[in-house]
Amino acid sequence: MPAVPDFKALANPAIRTLAAYDPGHDIPSLRQRFADAGGLLELGSNENPFGPSPSVLPAVHAELQLLHRYPDPSGMALKREIARLHGIVPERIALGNGSHELLMQLAQVFAGADDEVLLSRYCFAVYPIAAKAVGANLVFVDAYPAGHPMALGHDLDALIAAITPRTKLICFANPNNPTGTWCDSAQLSDFLARVPSDVLVLVDEAYIEYVTDPALTSVLAHGARFPNLIVTRTFSKAYGLAGLRVGYAVADPGLLALMEPIRESFNLNSLALAGARAALADDAHLCSVVAQNAAEREWLTGELRSIGLTVLPSQTNFLLVHFGPETAAIEQALFERGVIVRPMAGYGLEDYLRITVATRPENERLLANLKAVLS
Numbered sequence: 361m362p363a364v365p366d367f368k369a370l371a372n373p374a375i376r377t378l379a380a381y382d383p384g385h386d387i388p389s390l391r392q393r394f395a396d397a398g399g400l401l402e403l404g405s406n407e408n409p410f411g412p413s414p415s416v417l418p419a420v421h422a423e424l425q426l427l428h429r430y431p432d433p434s435g436m437a438l439k440r441e442i443a444r445l446h447g448i449v450p451e452r453i454a455l456g457n458g459s460h461e462l463l464m465q466l467a468q469v470f471a472g473a474d475d476e477v478l479l480s481r482y483c484f485a486v487y488p489i490a491a492k493a494v495g496a497n498l499v500f501v502d503a504y505p506a507g508h509p510m511a512l513g514h515d516l517d518a519l520i521a522a523i524t525p526r527t528k529l530i531c532f533a534n535p536n537n538p539t540g541t542w543c544d545s546a547q548l549s550d551f552l553a554r555v556p557s558d559v560l561v562l563v564d565e566a567y568i569e570y571v572t573d574p575a576l577t578s579v580l581a582h583g584a585r586f587p588n589l590i591v592t593r594t595f596s597k598a599y600g601l602a603g604l605r606v607g608y609a610v611a612d613p614g615l616l617a618l619m620e621p622i623r624e625s626f627n628l629n630s631l632a633l634a635g636a637r638a639a640l641a642d643d644a645h646l647c648s649v650v651a652q653n654a655a656e657r658e659w660l661t662g663e664l665r666s667i668g669l670t671v672l673p674s675q676t677n678f679l680l681v682h683f684g685p686e687t688a689a690i691e692q693a694l695f696e697r698g699v700i701v702r703p704m705a706g707y708g709l710e711d712y713l714r715i716t717v718a719t720r721p722e723n724e725r726l727l728a729n730l731k732a733v734l735s
Contacts, residue, residue: 374473374495381460381485385700394698401725403716404702405602406537406567406678410649410719412600412635413642419634420604431630438633441640442608446580451613454620457627459566459592459607464490465619466590466609467529470560471496475528480514482539482707484564487531496528503539512672512680512709513541516551523559530555533564534579535571538707538714540674544575552579552586560615562590567676569598569646572654576675580610587612597677598649599639604632653677657717663727667734678716680704687711693733699726 368376384404394400439450456462467490471477477491481503488498501518504510514532523530535542543551548563555561563579571577580591595606606628609616628636639646661671661679670682683690691703691713702714715726 374493378489378492381489382706384702385695387700390698390700398698398725401699401718401722401729403718403722403726404700404714406597406676406714406716407602408597408600408649408653408677409716409722410600410652413639413645415638415642415645416601416635419638420631423630423634426630429630430626431628431633433626435628435633438606438628438637438640439608441637445640446610448580448583448610449613452583452610452616454609454611454616454623455628456592456607456609457624457632458596458605459564459594459609460486461624461627462592462607462609462619463487463531463562463564464493465622466560466562467491467494467496468622469618471528474526476524476526478519478522478527478530480519480532480536482512482536482709483531484533484537485706487562491529491531497526499527510541510543510673512539514543516543516547520551520554523556527559529560529562531562531564533566534576535567535675537564537566537676537678538702538704538709539680540672540676540678542571542573542576542675544573545577545579545581546575548579549582552582552589555586555588557588560588560590561586562592564592566592566594566597568593570650570653570677571675572650573675583610583612587615590615595636595639598646598653599636600649601632601635601639604635606632606636652719653717656720656723659720660715660717660723660727663723667727667731678714680709680712680714682712684711687713690730690733694729697729697733699729 391400435455439453442453443450463486471494473495475496476499477496478499479487481500491498499522501522503512504515568578583589590611592609596602664671672680704712704714
């Protein structure tokens with residue numbers, strides 16, 4: 361029998377050092393485990409507990425009769441709807457199987473060996489994975505320190521100061537995952553004006569629909585002024601389509617044209633395309649989701665603070681909560697009770713847990729279990 365090859369030695373050197381994205385617990389198995397104990401309380405993945413528009417399911421069902429046909433390879437109907445929403449042309453839009461796919465593509469096309477990719481210290485885990493996969497050098501820039509009004513949030517001045525001639529790409533989310541913090545529109549405009557035009561800036565707006573702070577609006581309004589700006593969005597959060605995997609990027613058509621050759625063929629399936637179009641058409645449902653989330657976010661923040669916990673400000677559908685040295689034990693105790701929250705040690709935030717804002721009954725169940733564990 362031939363010897364088993366050393367597959368790691370055969371792999372691309374940049375890939376050898378990668379750790380896979382960690383989606384958290386094996387949720388399908390846990391649903392079965394806790395089925396007879398009140399059900400699993402899933403607060404670890406920032407999913408929308410209010411669900412998608414009621415029009416999504418009929419739209420998806422209507423597509424089932426065409427499963428033997430390939431989907432629209434360009435997703436043009438969805439692009440037109442997104443373009444209408446933002447007042448842009450469809451040529452400024454690229455679709456992805458979730459924004460994760462687009463983040464990987466951007467790094468493949470615009471970063472390489474010895475290039476620098478600037479990241480804020482507490483950033484979404486996919487950014488460093490995408491950069492390392494192409495051999496780029498990661499430069500982590502310290503976030504605001506404790507005591508700052510936006511502690512752990514992006515320090516845009518520090519990002520500017522870190523730019524060198526080798527910098528190709530700057531990536532950050534606004535509002536940010538996993539911290540929930542944000543930069544307002546005036547800060548972002550000033551930041552973009554100071555970035556050299558040959559440095560690309562990716563602003564990930566996965567949570568922008570949840571924003572209620574009037575000082576923050578989408579950076580998409582600056583697209584015409586800054587051709588080096590790339591904005592990514594997702595239907596997984598406020599639109600409630602996490603199971604269909606639909607994301608998009610908005611950028612200069614010339615930039616997107618360079619990504620097209622590496623896009624997977626038919627990368628959005630027909631059910632995802634139909635569901636996203638239906639969700640996009642139901643603005644009333646989106647407004648309802650945002651209003652309910654804002655109310656529950658404020659209520660849950662107050663309740664958590666009332667029992668002595670430190671909760672970071674948030675403009676998302678989750679809260680980052682400080683639990684101190686006992687964080688791991690608290691997370692494990694909640695897990696044993698069927699309450700799933702997200703540990704943050706992998707982000708360098710060992711003393712914090714990230715908790716999805718849910719419905720009032722779910723939030724009350726979380727609090728009851730948390731108080732029992734803390735006592």
